[in-house]
Amino acid sequence: MVEDRRLAVLRAIVEDYVRTEEPVGSRALVERHRLGVSPATVRNDMAALEDEGLIAQPHTSAGRVPTDKGYRMFVDRLTTLKPMSAPERRAIANFLDGAVDLDDVVQRSVRLLSQLTRQVAVVQYPTLSSSTVRHVELVTLTPARLLVVLILSSGRVEQRVVELAEGSAGGPDVDDVEAGVADLRPRLLGAVVGKRIVEAAAALADLPGQVREEDRTLTTRVAEALGDAMSDHSAEGRIAVGGTANLARYGDSFDSAVRPLLEALEEHVVLLKLIGEATAGGAVTVRIGAEGPYHELSSTSVVATGYGPAEAPAALGIVGPTRMDYPGTMVAVRSVARYVSRILDDA
Amino acid sequence: MVEDRRLAVLRAIVEDYVRTEEPVGSRALVERHRLGVSPATVRNDMAALEDEGLIAQPHTSAGRVPTDKGYRMFVDRLTTLKPMSAPERRAIANFLDGAVDLDDVVQRSVRLLSQLTRQVAVVQYPTLSSSTVRHVELVTLTPARLLVVLILSSGRVEQRVVELAEGSAGGPDVDDVEAGVADLRPRLLGAVVGKRIVEAAAALADLPGQVREEDRTLTTRVAEALGDAMSDHSAEGRIAVGGTANLARYGDSFDSAVRPLLEALEEHVVLLKLIGEATAGGAVTVRIGAEGPYHELSSTSVVATGYGPAEAPAALGIVGPTRMDYPGTMVAVRSVARYVSRILDDA
DNA sequence: GATTGGCACTCGACGCGCGGGAGTGCCAGA
DNA sequence: TCTGGCACTCCCGCGCGTCGAGTGCCAATC
Numbered sequence: 001m002v003e004d005r006r007l008a009v010l011r012a013i014v015e016d017y018v019r020t021e022e023p024v025g026s027r028a029l030v031e032r033h034r035l036g037v038s039p040a041t042v043r044n045d046m047a048a049l050e051d052e053g054l055i056a057q058p059h060t061s062a063g064r065v066p067t068d069k070g071y072r073m074f075v076d077r078l079t080t081l082k083p084m085s086a087p088e089r090r091a092i093a094n095f096l097d098g099a100v101d102l103d104d105v106v107q108r109s110v111r112l113l114s115q116l117t118r119q120v121a122v123v124q125y126p127t128l129s130s131s132t133v134r135h136v137e138l139v140t141l142t143p144a145r146l147l148v149v150l151i152l153s154s155g156r157v158e159q160r161v162v163e164l165a166e167g168s169a170g171g172p173d174v175d176d177v178e179a180g181v182a183d184l185r186p187r188l189l190g191a192v193v194g195k196r197i198v199e200a201a202a203a204l205a206d207l208p209g210q211v212r213e214e215d216r217t218l219t220t221r222v223a224e225a226l227g228d229a230m231s232d233h234s235a236e237g238r239i240a241v242g243g244t245a246n247l248a249r250y251g252d253s254f255d256s257a258v259r260p261l262l263e264a265l266e267e268h269v270v271l272l273k274l275i276g277e278a279t280a281g282g283a284v285t286v287r288i289g290a291e292g293p294y295h296e297l298s299s300t301s302v303v304a305t306g307y308g309p310a311e312a313p314a315a316l317g318i319v320g321p322t323r324m325d326y327p328g329t330m331v332a333v334r335s336v337a338r339y340v341s342r343i344l345d346d347a
Numbered sequence: 348m349v350e351d352r353r354l355a356v357l358r359a360i361v362e363d364y365v366r367t368e369e370p371v372g373s374r375a376l377v378e379r380h381r382l383g384v385s386p387a388t389v390r391n392d393m394a395a396l397e398d399e400g401l402i403a404q405p406h407t408s409a410g411r412v413p414t415d416k417g418y419r420m421f422v423d424r425l426t427t428l429k430p431m432s433a434p435e436r437r438a439i440a441n442f443l444d445g446a447v448d449l450d451d452v453v454q455r456s457v458r459l460l461s462q463l464t465r466q467v468a469v470v471q472y473p474t475l476s477s478s479t480v481r482h483v484e485l486v487t488l489t490p491a492r493l494l495v496v497l498i499l500s501s502g503r504v505e506q507r508v509v510e511l512a513e514g515s516a517g518g519p520d521v522d523d524v525e526a527g528v529a530d531l532r533p534r535l536l537g538a539v540v541g542k543r544i545v546e547a548a549a550a551l552a553d554l555p556g557q558v559r560e561e562d563r564t565l566t567t568r569v570a571e572a573l574g575d576a577m578s579d580h581s582a583e584g585r586i587a588v589g590g591t592a593n594l595a596r597y598g599d600s601f602d603s604a605v606r607p608l609l610e611a612l613e614e615h616v617v618l619l620k621l622i623g624e625a626t627a628g629g630a631v632t633v634r635i636g637a638e639g640p641y642h643e644l645s646s647t648s649v650v651a652t653g654y655g656p657a658e659a660p661a662a663l664g665i666v667g668p669t670r671m672d673y674p675g676t677m678v679a680v681r682s683v684a685r686y687v688s689r690i691l692d693d694a
Numbered sequence: 695g696a697t698t699g700g701c702a703c704t705c706g707a708c709g710c711g712c713g714g715g716a717g718t719g720c721c722a723g724a
Numbered sequence: 725t726c727t728g729g730c731a732c733t734c735c736c737g738c739g740c741g742t743c744g745a746g747t748g749c750c751a752a753t754c
Binding site (some may be wrong): 370372373374375386390394404407408409410609687 | 716717718719
């Protein structure tokens with residue numbers, strides 16, 4: 001009973017503080033939330049909540065502010081995620097359905113997510129480790145230069161340029177190269193098409209032994225380039241960031257909060273780590289304030305989730321101040337992730 | 348003589364103000380710049396400069412600050428660009444030489460530029476209107492779905508998925524499609540390979556009439572997709588932005604300066620326009636404060652230049668506060684543009 | 695035992711007044 | 725044309741007093 005009301009008070013404090021950005025006092029609380037008790041009672045509850053470390057006051061005789069622990073409690077115990085309204089869902093679907101290719105899907109997702117949440121959005125490109133090789137194309141640009149194009153089932157295309165000239169003085173003969181390429185092409189396709197990236201990469205190693213002596217250098221170079229392209233983008237996905245303009249809404253605490261965040265946003269590796277923990281399971285993960293390893297980001301929270309195929313999920317989410325609308329943000333993140341997953345399935 | 352000294356005073360004011368970020372007074376000026384005259388004389392010069400609108404004082408009895416017009420004069424008449432030192436050049440070369448493909452070149456350029464200038468860097472992807480079609484590849488993903496890959500001489504790769512199923516109830520027959528593709532492939536290559544994008548797009552229009560009746564739908568769809576891919580990225584280049592963290596150094600005037608800038612940075616069209624004026628000629632262009640059409644950006648300057656082939660240059664540059672080190676920034680922009688151009692030539 | 699009203703207390707926000715000091719403008723003399 | 729001197733302006737920082745929101749605690753009440 002009493003315990004219940006205390007949690008209600010906590011919830012009210014979080015909600016008001018998120019809205020007003022100002023410490024909230026006992027009177028304002030009872031006025032806005034019909035708690036059915038007097039300010040004095042709320043004060044007692046507040047004292048108890050403060051003892052538990054869930055709220056704090058910036059200075060004596062100021063209102064209360066939720067601590068990280070308080071937000072955590074709020075998110076874990078006090079949040080019920082309402083599904084989005086039908087019009088909202090339709091808007092999301094419309095926005096994402098216009099995408100023409102994978103790049104576009106990611107770009108649109110970032111944009112959408114940042115607009116929905118009014119925070120900085122981060123979307124990881126789908127990881128490719130589980131995608132398969134759809135096609136490989138060899139194009140001779142010049143006699144001494146070969147373009148290798150790798151097309152994956154995810155729709156992703158990687159390309160590498162292979163130099164053949166170095167070493168031999170005058171560069172190789174045009175016809176030799178063409179002949180070599182013609183010989184190599186079917187073997188290459190046979191070796192890798194349809195396989196998962198890891199397996200395809202392994203199969204590449206055997207290729208040089210299977211071709212004519214004079215094509216060995218060519219084959220080795222091509223295999224290297226392909227292996228490079230495969231490992232490059234299977235290991236860790238690239239990242240798209242959007243909605244940086246929302247940082248301008250960080251009213252106070254600019255230096256302490258925005259500067260390190262701007263730096264983190266450029267360090268894609270850090271970002272990846274931040275949102276990457278969220279890929280497991282279907283749930284939306286929330287990291288609040290200093291809970292993570294980056295103490296510079298102690299006043300920012302991360303709301304993220306995985307999307308895409310269950311066996312190789314990518315991450316997507318937002319980064320914002322600890323003082324944020326968690327329920328709304330979580331719903332938005334979840335919705336976008338679902339729609340993007342669906343689109344990727346269809347593609 | 349007198350005129351010369353006045354300009355020297357202006358230069359000194361600009362230099363000091365850029366360094367200290369504070370209005371500069373007559374005494375400090377003579378102390379730091381060995382002008383050979385007394386503060387009183389400098390004061391007279393300052394009054395004259397103020398009459399000409401080149402400097403202003405934030406309030407009575409404060410030091411002077413350059414106006415946009417003052418910066419303009421400084422840039423136009425008082426700036427001699429020193430070439431970068433050998434080690435600096437080598438550092439740039441090293442940094443850019445590691446790039447593996449076009450994307451990487453652009454990414455690295457943005458990064459390099461933002462680090463050199465400590466400003467927000469913007470690099471336009473090379474425009475493709477003048478590049479030629481190197482290769483087109485058709486890959487059947489499923490019987491009802493075809494992947495069209497367009498490879499350009501610039502190293503850029505575009506892809507589109509073509510749906511064949513809609514309309515016909517059960518979807519087309521596998522063999523039919525394969526046959527159609529086999530028939531189409533050589534015609535397609537013959538029609539577009541080696542041509543500039545514009546010409547290739549025109550040639551596409553004639554294709555459907557040249558194939559067998561039963562392949563007409565297929566051909567039309569493919570031609571549409573290719574045309575789409577061509578026009579999409581020939582009209583206006585994409586843009587890469589980096590060094591946003593440098594915005595955190597905007598000491599004062601955060602709301603008035605950083606917010607609109609952050610917004611502009613997300614509007615790539617606006618950015619393109621900002622730096623795009625700079626493509627003509629080899630020179631570095633400087634837009635100072637409100638000289639441009641965007642009055643929200645009245646306290647920011649743009650330093651940009653063209654790079655790449657003379658007949659179809661792309662733009663690259665930085666955006667920063669009007670109070671910036673113009674000579675240093677201009678040299679950095681110029682150097683990076685030159686190196687990138689060279690790399691693109693080689694590739 | 696929980697709740698409530700009352701009351702003293704704390705402490706930041708705000709407005710005000712007041713030197714100090716940097717910087718200017720102007721003038722007379724060199 | 726330059727220079728030293730001098731009066732003037734006005735921002736900045738400081739200290740002070742007031743105000744008010746908010747708390748903590750206690751005794752009374754349900």
